[in-house]
Amino acid sequence: DDQELVLEDLTREQVLDWRTRxxxxxxxxxxxxxxxxEHSAxxxxxxxxxATVQRLSGLGHLDLGYTPWGQA
Structure with a gap:
């Protein structure tokens, strides 16, 4: 799909579909x-x-929440 995405041309339903996917x-x-x-995203x-997606990708898509490993 070589068509450029113009955010202003998207309907509310299309935006919601992008976000859901x-x-x-x-x-x-x-x-x-x-x-x-990044600004467009x-x-x-x-x-x-x-920001959450980027943080999770830095964790290898593994999010166990905060685990205080090594702390007794």
């Missing part, structure tokens, strides 16, 4: 950032969601 597959966020940039998916 991204919630199930974080690679969609990474692909969007690679093609359109933050506008489409929300800044908070993009």
């Amino acid at each position: 991204a919630a199930h597959d974080h690679q969609i966020v990474h692909d969007h950032i690679a093609r359109y940039g 933050q506008r489409l998916f929300t800044r908070s969601f993009v």
Whole structure:
């Protein structure tokens, strides 16, 4: 799909569809950032969601929450 994505042209339903798919597959966020940039991803998916996806990817997509390993 070589068609450019224009965020302003998306309907509310299309935005919700993008967000739903991204919630199930974080690679969609990474692909969007690679093609359109982080600012565009933050506008489409929300800044908070993009930050969470990036944080989780730094953990290898494994989020066990806070575990105080090594602390007695």
